[in-house]
Amino acid sequence: MRTVLSRPLSTAGPHPPAGEARPPSRGAAQGDRAGRRETGALARRLAIGLAAIAAVGLLPTQGLYWLALGNQSAIAAISAMGLTVLVGTAGLLSLGQAAFLAIGGFTAALLVIHMGFGFLGAMAAGGVVAGLAGALVAAATARTVGIYLAVGTLALQYVVEIVLSDVEVQLTSGMGFQMPVAQVLGVELTSEEDWWYFLCLMTFLVWFVLRAIVRGQPGRTWVCMKENATVAGSLGIPVRRARMAAFALSSLVAGAVGVVHGFYMGTVQITNYSLHLSIVYLTIAVLGRLGSIGGAIWAAAVITVLPQALNGFMRALGFDLIAFGAGLEDVVLGLILAMILLEAPRRLWARIRPGRPA
Amino acid sequence: MNVSLLVSILASASVYAALATAVVLVYRANRVLVFHLAELGVLASYLMVTLSGEAGWSLPASFLAALAVALAVSVLVHVLVDHWGRPFGHFVGTVLTIAVGGILMGLIGMIWSGRTVRMILAEGRTDVFGEPISTNTLVVMGLCCLATVAVHLVVNRSRLGISMRAVANSASLARHRGIQVSRVLLVVWLLSGALGTIAGIGMASLSAVAMEGAVIGVSAIVAAILGGLTSLGGAIIGSILLAFGEQMVIVYVDPRYSQVVPILVLFTILVIRPSGLSGRTESVVRV
Numbered sequence: 001m002r003t004v005l006s007r008p009l010s011t012a013g014p015h016p017p018a019g020e021a022r023p024p025s026r027g028a029a030q031g032d033r034a035g036r037r038e039t040g041a042l043a044r045r046l047a048i049g050l051a052a053i054a055a056v057g058l059l060p061t062q063g064l065y066w067l068a069l070g071n072q073s074a075i076a077a078i079s080a081m082g083l084t085v086l087v088g089t090a091g092l093l094s095l096g097q098a099a100f101l102a103i104g105g106f107t108a109a110l111l112v113i114h115m116g117f118g119f120l121g122a123m124a125a126g127g128v129v130a131g132l133a134g135a136l137v138a139a140a141t142a143r144t145v146g147i148y149l150a151v152g153t154l155a156l157q158y159v160v161e162i163v164l165s166d167v168e169v170q171l172t173s174g175m176g177f178q179m180p181v182a183q184v185l186g187v188e189l190t191s192e193e194d195w196w197y198f199l200c201l202m203t204f205l206v207w208f209v210l211r212a213i214v215r216g217q218p219g220r221t222w223v224c225m226k227e228n229a230t231v232a233g234s235l236g237i238p239v240r241r242a243r244m245a246a247f248a249l250s251s252l253v254a255g256a257v258g259v260v261h262g263f264y265m266g267t268v269q270i271t272n273y274s275l276h277l278s279i280v281y282l283t284i285a286v287l288g289r290l291g292s293i294g295g296a297i298w299a300a301a302v303i304t305v306l307p308q309a310l311n312g313f314m315r316a317l318g319f320d321l322i323a324f325g326a327g328l329e330d331v332v333l334g335l336i337l338a339m340i341l342l343e344a345p346r347r348l349w350a351r352i353r354p355g356r357p358a
Numbered sequence: 359m360n361v362s363l364l365v366s367i368l369a370s371a372s373v374y375a376a377l378a379t380a381v382v383l384v385y386r387a388n389r390v391l392v393f394h395l396a397e398l399g400v401l402a403s404y405l406m407v408t409l410s411g412e413a414g415w416s417l418p419a420s421f422l423a424a425l426a427v428a429l430a431v432s433v434l435v436h437v438l439v440d441h442w443g444r445p446f447g448h449f450v451g452t453v454l455t456i457a458v459g460g461i462l463m464g465l466i467g468m469i470w471s472g473r474t475v476r477m478i479l480a481e482g483r484t485d486v487f488g489e490p491i492s493t494n495t496l497v498v499m500g501l502c503c504l505a506t507v508a509v510h511l512v513v514n515r516s517r518l519g520i521s522m523r524a525v526a527n528s529a530s531l532a533r534h535r536g537i538q539v540s541r542v543l544l545v546v547w548l549l550s551g552a553l554g555t556i557a558g559i560g561m562a563s564l565s566a567v568a569m570e571g572a573v574i575g576v577s578a579i580v581a582a583i584l585g586g587l588t589s590l591g592g593a594i595i596g597s598i599l600l601a602f603g604e605q606m607v608i609v610y611v612d613p614r615y616s617q618v619v620p621i622l623v624l625f626t627i628l629v630i631r632p633s634g635l636s637g638r639t640e641s642v643v644r645v
Contacts, residue, residue: 093449095456140625147391147452151579152628154393155621158576162617279460282453327471330464337457341450342442 048294056200060193067192069305074199075261077300078206080284081293082253087282088291089214090246091226096137096153097254097281099160102273104130104255105262106164109177119182119189123259130255131248138247142240157275165270176269179262195264202260203297206253210293213249222246276330283337306332361489363605369495369564371601372502376557377578378585378593379506380550383513386526386588387546390439390451394459396575398551399558401462402428403567404470406559407477417479425555431462432551433544440543459572466569474568477559498560505556509549510590522546526588573617577604580620584627599623 059070083097104126111117111125133156141152168174182189189195213219221242225232233239262268284303288295307329339345377395384392402424409420435458439451480497483490513519524532525542533539561574581600585592600623604616 091449093453141628147389147449148583148628150391150452151576151583151624154576155580155624158573159618159621162614166614276460279456282456286453327464327467327469330460330467332464334457334459334461334464337460338438338454341446341454341457342438343446 056197060196064192067196069308070301071192071195071199071264073301073304074196074203075257075264076281076284076304077203077297078199078257078260079254080281080288080296080300081203081206081210082250082257083281084285084288084291084293084296085210085214085219085222086246086250087285088289089219089226090222090243092138092243092246093147093150094153094247094250095150095275095278095282096157096160097250098273098275098277099153099157100130100134100251100254101258101261101277102160102164102270103133103251104258105268105273106167106177106258106270107255108259108262109179109268112179113177119184119259119263122263123256126259127252127256130258131252134251134254135244135248137251138244139240142243154275157278161270161274164273168270176267177262179266179268182260182263189263199260199264207293207297210249210253214291214293218242218245276326279330279337280333283333283340286337286340303333303336361487362491363609365486365491365495365499367598367601367605369499369560370604371598372499372506373557373560373564373574374578374581374597374601375594376502376506376553376560377574378581378597379509379590380553380557381579381582382585382587382590382593383509383522383546383553384550385582387522387543388440388451388525388529389448390455391579392550393452393456393575393579394435394462395550395554396558396572396578397459397462397466398428398431398554399556399561399574400567400569400571401431401466401558402555403477403559403562403571404466404475407475407562407567408470410477411475421559424559425552428551428555429548431458432547435551436544436547440540440547459575463569463572472569474566477563477567479559479563494563498563501556502560505553506594509553512549513590518542518545577620580624583624 059067079097079101083094086092086094107129108117108122108126112122117125137152137156138149141149168176171177184198187194189198214222221232221237224235224237225239225242229239232242258273261272265272280303284299285296287302288297288299310328310332377399380395381392384390405424405427406417406420409415409423410417413420415423435455438458439454443451443454478494479501480493482493484493484496485491486496513522521532521537521542522545524535524537525539529539532542557574557578558571561571562568565571577600578597581596582593584596584599585594600620603619603623607613607619608616
């Protein structure tokens with residue numbers, strides 16, 4: 001009866017009794033897959049790890065174009081990892097992840113240009129400010145259910161765009177803040193390759209830390225809160241605080257990525273952090289399976305490369321899609337989001353090969 | 359307060375009211391918060407301006423064509439959310455409407471590539487209490503009010519409205535009483551699509567046909583929340599309050615900051631009274 005035991009609610013209490021049998025998966029969020037994991041889990045993990053190391057090592061040999069795509073994927077992956085914890089594990093829908101990137105980026109720009117902060121210092125400051133903003137949004141919407149949170153974060157996205165574009169116009173006459181070269185412990189990040197290694201390291205660290213948090217007590221609290229907030233409250237879980245913590249963590253990650261993004265691009269401009277970007281991150285989180293932190297990494301790569309691949313494919317067929325610009329990308333993103341939400345691939349598979357689990 | 363200011367408040371209030379009514383209608387029926395209605399309205403306004411301008415159709419004919427397209431999209435969304443998406447709950451349904459909004463915006467961008475066009479429904483000026491007011495504004499106001507009132511009458515006075523309210527109350531109970539829930543939901547989506555079309559065309563006619571027109575979606579949702587999200591009357595009152603606040607900021611502060619008003623209103627209402635201004639609290643589960 002392991003599958004029953006590993007259902008999220010039954011193991012997600014804040015303090016499971018010492019004698020209770022725990023499923024081998026340890027992960028409360030990934031509980032229902034415990035049974036499948038037992039066989040060949042180690043081999044699979046080993047394979048994924050080796051593939052990841054190979055990808056990190058081999059990409060720099062593929063030229064600047066792919067390296068730039070890799071860097072963009074890594075930035076998207078880190079933001080989406082933060083989002084997938086919030087939406088998937090804690091069940092709080094956010095449409096404002098890009099707003100937190102913007103808050104982090106602008107904080108860093110002001111600190112670096114006017115107060116002489118370094119890269120890592122700015123990253124910490126940007127993360128903290130964005131995290132506080134996230135906690136504030138969570139506090140403001142503390143009395144309502146998840147659906148209001150979607151509206152609240154969407155509103156935040158709009159208000160951040162309006163206010164920060166005003167800041168940009170006032171301080172840089174709309175040119176955007178020019179960022180200096182990033183320096184990490186004395187090493188300057190100048191080429192795409194430097195950034196690639198730094199971003200891979202950051203992706204790994206964020207993945208590791210988030211995974212530890214989600215598998216630990218906070219993650220269990222969030223899963224319980226997601227399943228039923230009332231039950232969670234009656235079990236003694238401080239729901240409001242847990243909610244604020246989930247939001248703060250997710251936006252802290254986003255803020256830090258915003259700083260990295262600003263340094264990587266060389267400029268901080270509000271047009272880089274539109275609602276479109278928030279939807280991109282949401283699509284990545286959904287594609288990688290909501291709540292799966294590792295899933296966000298490969299999904300980010302897919303979503304980043306997809307528009308390019310689509311363009312190349314259509315050009316090979318004789319169509320030029322550049323004319324359609326961002327419109328086509330929006331359509332494809334929307335279709336992916338809708339299809340994954342409706343589990344279209346699984347349903348299709350069930351129709352092609354009835355009786356076989358996908 | 360002068361007449362022209364009052365009229366512009368009422369005009370944007372009537373646009374918001376039409377859209378907020380649509381939001382409330384759908385939310386009551388299946389607990390899905392719709393995010394794509396403003397985008398649908400933008401699509402309809404682009405269609406209408408293209409047909410009436412370049413293709414040379416008359417205004418009513420191009421309006422009907424735009425409405426037909428918007429209704430077809432609404433049927434698709436109904437199938438997507440209520441049939442395919444039903445097993446996954448209203449959370450997924452809400453995100454599905456966001457996805458549809460993104461697809462619509464992408465299509466609009468691909469076809470019209472962000473063009474901004476003027477669309478006037480009626481030329482000239484009309485005297486209202488001795489002050490000349492643009493006839494276009496009055497026509498928009500009339501259309502949106504008419505659509506909103508018509509939907510209110512349908513919900514409150516017709517047999518169909520009674521079944522809508524039954525579905526809103528409890529879908530399974532309604533099904534047991536012989537109401538065809540799926541058909542009622544389809545009607546709800548069609549009505550909301552029509553309201554979204556009229557509101558979108560109205561907004562486009564008041565300002566311009568542009569992709570930025572999709573911003574009114576947030577205002578409408580805020581107006582609906584202000585009214586309690588399940589109350590049709592509350593949605594109208596919320597719309598008037600919101601339009602009043604926005605116009606005050608436009609006149610006395612800075613037009614650019616008018617979009618901040620709905621957001622400030624939203625945060626205030628979420629902190630102080632999440633159930634909205636009306637007394638109905640059935641849908642808001644407090645944590």
